[in-house]
Each structure stands twice: as structure tokens, then as C-alpha cells.
Amino acid sequence: SRIFQRTVRLRAAVRHLCPHSTLTCAARLSPADFHSPFLACSSGQFVASTRKLHVEPKSSPAGAPERLPFSKVTDEDLAYFRKILPGRTITDPDLVESSNVDWLKTVKGSSEVLLRPQTTEEVSQILRYCYNRNLAVNPQGGNTGLVGGSVPVYDEIILSTSLMNNILTFDNISGILTCQAGCVLENLSLYLEERDYIMPLDLGAKGSCQIGGNVATNAGGLRLLRYGSLHGTVLGLEVVLADGRVLDCLATLRKDNTGYDLKQLFIGSEGTLGVITAVSILCPRKPKSTNVVFLGCETFEELLKTFQLCRGMLGEILSAFEFLDSECMRLLNTHLKLPNPISDCPFYIVIETSGSDPDHDSQKLDNFLEEAIASTFVTDGTVATEESKIKALWSMRERVTEALTHDGFTYKYDISLPVERIYQLVTDMRQHLGDRAKSVVGYGHVGDGNLHLNITSPAKDPALLAAIEPFVYEWTASCQGSISAEHGLGLKKRNYIYYSKPSQAVALMGNIKAMLDPKGILNPYKTLPDNLK
């Protein structure tokens, strides 16, 4: 076939090529795959054991302040919840347990009540009651968040949106989907694909995370380069405020300049301003052709030149530009036995194109690859057009997190930087730490200027942590970067906010919180710093 000939021609053009058919094709990873004995957050609440993580007993969890003076749940409170949510007021400790622990198993709350509403009216009744009783509430979606925002710190009531999973409307002409907040991202994707559309976002956690959680964290993910952030694609939200009032901003209009755009306040607010109960979102058409290219570069400067070339030559069909370094490749080889699909290089790039015309896309990709090879920006590469091979190449990028969990105790950083600086942080950190770290690796979303910097050690190492922080935050601030590109602040990072936001802005955030949630019952101890200046 023509595609095969094209691939052969490209293969001949590069210096060396391994058959990617030998790659292990990674299935989507489930949270259970990541429950490793070694996975840990920078706040270091866990110690490694041979079988599972143990939460260290502590009086003030993960550096949280003392418990605020909220009421404690009484039998009368439970009687009320059981009346409005018959069979959906969960108090069995075994059933509440999994909602008390975060996905990384690094933060653990001690809530005794899990509420599972099905409707906006039920959420409204719960919050009105909790507000009057001064009971703290922890909104929870799929519980895949990585910064300790999704679980209680003390005994906050867990309000799960898991049963709010109905699709409300889909307009086949405009591509606008309206659904309840508890719809799982992957289910929405499957629903849309049957109708020739896709969701504008995609994450490794899509099998569990929910659209309400995605909006509450302003999740980025693999398609942001192409379709932009949720601040652009979300058209409307329905939100229940702390006192139970329902704010209906569930518009399905692309343009609406009637005053302040209030929904934006809730995108990325991590459950601290209101509970999102429904979302309307603009969905793109499903691409008719997809190609994935895996390339090797000798230097990060050449990788950046490839990025520039790629943006210019692939233009509108470029849908992802991701990278990993040779240390990541070593961990993939060592821990997951994933063979390198090309020859060894210091840097690797995953490029995805998606478009509406296979011939047109192939031609553009061929031209780009020929130019990249001729200009010696890339030294090796391979191309995939079939679904199984596309998945295999993507797994080299998507499974780095999993490989890290096998390498040791991991300190994780999710940094936003000017794109030309992103790898300098990895190099400087390596030099700064010397042989104190086991591995220092860099990978991430080049197209979005988002670096995932991960540092491992054989076991939890407070001295190593003291060497990493605040060095990493100071370095980031010196480049006007962000200490949290896409994961949010949650419990773990809230006190570092001043490295990325001026105190006036943080103070204004505090004012907004006080206006919308005067008693502070919604997701306390999260997002905002302890010392609001």
C-alpha cells in the first residue's frame, strides 16, 4: 500500500530502525497498576515496605494545619442524610476507606461518611444542611488527583459525584455535549466516538477520572496542544454553592459577553468554591487519520528545533509533541522491559498528527520528516499508522510514570516553564544533587512548556528532599514559571503558591473564597495557603 511504501521510504532515510512490532503494547493503566510500594509525594507522608505503603501516624496530616472548628457528624445528621439519600449514605468503614485514601496513597483522611447524590437537588439539600450545621465537605470525583485535593484531611464528609453520570444532551451539529459531573471521561469518549466526535481532552487516568473532577482541576493532558485548555472548551457549568444555592451557568453558547464569565472561577478551583454538578463542553470531530512518530535527538536544542519545524510544517494536523530523556528510556527498559524502538539517543520525541484527509496528512508528515532528517535535527525514528503500533509508541511516553514507581521513592514535580528552559531545570537539578539522587528524569508536554521532573531515591530521604526543595521552586520562580502546570495545588502544594502568584492575587483568591463560602466548609485545607497575606 501507499502508506507502507511511505513508511519504508522513511525507514530507509533514517540511520537505524528497530522493528516496533516487538514493542509491548501498553493497555490503559488502571489506578491499581500504580499502587506501588515506592510511590510517594514530595511531602513524604509514606514509607516504603515490600508489599504496600503504610501511612505514618501523624497528628497533622501532610503538613495540614490543625483541624478547624467544624461540627462533628451526629446521629441526627446521619438520620437527615439517610432520609434524603436512602441507601446512598455510606458509613460502613470498609466502604468509606477507599474514598479516604488518594490515588498515590500518599494522603489519608478519617471521614466516616460518604454521600452519593444522584441529582443537583440532592447536592443542594446536602450543602444547605452542612452549611447550616457548619459541617465540612470534601467534593470527590474519580479520586485520581495527584496533589492530595480529592480526599479529606480530617473527618470532612465525602460528597461523591459517582452516581451523577447521565449524559443530558448532545448536539450533533454544534458538537456540544451536556452531562452530569460524575460522567467518567472514557465513557464520554466512547459515547462521542460512536457519533464521530471526541472529547477535547485525554488523560492517562481517563478510565476513572470524571468530567467534574477534570473541570475542577482544569486538567491538561495529551490533547491540550491541539484543542486548548478547559477554560476555552467548557461552555457552561452548573454549580451548587456552599450554602446550597444552585448557580445555573449551563450555557451552550460559544459566544456570550453578558458581563463576567463566572464559570471560569470554578474551572481549576479544586472543589473550594462550589460543587460542579453539570458541564457543557465543545467537542471536536473525530479525526479520520492519525499518525504517530517516535524520533531521537542528540541534544535538547535539536529537539526544540524539531518542535519549531514541526509546528511550521505540520500546522493544523499536529496534535501532540511530547518528550522523554534517555534516563526515562533506561527505566522503561529496566523496569518494564519495553525495548527502545529506535537506537539509543539522549532525547526522544513522540509526535502525533490527526487530520481529516489521510493522503494530505501523510504528505505533510513525509515532508516534515525528510526536512528533519536532512537538517540532522533528528538522528533516528520510526512511524506508526496502525492502531496497535500507535499504542505501542505512545506507551513509551505514557508508561514512564509506571516505570518510575519501580525505581524507588519518587519526588514528583509538575512545572510550567518557557519552553526553551524546560530541560535546563533537569540538568541543573542533576548537578545540584550529585550522587544523592538515584535517578533524575525529565519528560512531559513540550508543546505546552510542561516538564514532569521526577527524582528517585532507594527510600524516603528527608535530606534529599531538603536539597530538592525549595531549590526547585526558586529555580521555577526565577523563570516566571508555575510550580503546578496541570495537577493543581490541593493539600500538598498550596503553601508554595507564592512562588508562582503575587500576594495581591492570592489575597484576592482569599476574598473570593470568603464571598462564596463564608464558613469555609468546602474542601478546607486545600488550594489556598495557610498564611493568607
Ligand SMILES: Cc1cc2nc3c(=O)[nH]c(=O)nc-3n(C[C@H](O)[C@H](O)[C@H](O)COP(=O)(O)OP(=O)(O)OC[C@H]3O[C@@H](n4cnc5c(N)ncnc54)[C@H](O)[C@@H]3O)c2cc1C
Ligand atoms: C495515571 C494518571 C495520569 C494523569 N494524567 C494527567 C494529565 O495528563 N493531565 C492532568 O492535568 N492531570 C492528570 N492526572 C491527574 C488527575 O487525573 C486529574 O487531575 C483529573 O482531572 C482528576 O479528576 P477526578 O475526577 O479523579 O477528580 P478527583 O481526584 O476526585 O478530585 C480532584 C479535585 O477536584 C475536586 N472535585 C472533583 N470533582 C468535583 C466536582 N464535581 N465539583 C467540585 N470539585 C470537584 C476535588 O475536591 C479535588 O480537589 C493524572 C492522574 C493519573 C492517576
